[in-house]
Amino acid sequence: MITLTNTAESKIKSLLTKTGYSGVRIGVRTTGCSGLAYVLEYIDKDSFDPSDEVIAYPEFFIKIYKKDTVYLTGLEIDYAKQGLNEGFEFNNPNERDRCGCGESFRV
Numbered sequence: 001m002i003t004l005t006n007t008a009e010s011k012i013k014s015l016l017t018k019t020g021y022s023g024v025r026i027g028v029r030t031t032g033c034s035g036l037a038y039v040l041e042y043i044d045k046d047s048f049d050p051s052d053e054v055i056a057y058p059e060f061f062i063k064i065y066k067k068d069t070v071y072l073t074g075l076e077i078d079y080a081k082q083g084l085n086e087g088f089e090f091n092n093p094n095e096r097d098r099c100g101c102g103e104s105f106r107v
Contacts, residue, residue: 002055002062002075002079008088009057011079016060023061025031026077036071038090072104 004012012024021042031037043063053064064072074090 001053001069001073001079002064003079004057005064005076008077009081011088013059025063025065026072026075027065028071029037038088040077042087 011063016022016024019042022041022045024092025041025043027039028036029039042101045061051066053069055062055064071094072092074093078089078091080086080089
């Protein structure tokens with residue numbers, strides 16, 4: 001369903017080690033000019049709903065709200081540094097377009 005590049009996987013492991021959390025939740029929220037934005041937040045093991053999707057990695061897990069799977073199927077997450085900017089990049093084959101500032105998208 002969701003894939004991570006090696007760079008994104010390494011960055012998530014590093015961030016989780018620093019923060020003490022055991023996983024991340026990936027989802028979408030309504031916002032911006034195009035309608036939806038990606039959300040990535042730290043969570044602990046006890047933050048589970050049985051209906052949610054869980055992807056296990058050797059050192060951490062990813063949790064996806066069941067309601068967001070329709071927007072996130074096929075998503076690839078990368079981590080990139082470009083000049084002074086760095087951050088996670090979301091490459092989603094379901095996106096129809098993005099707003100001009102790149103903060104939100106539409107499926």
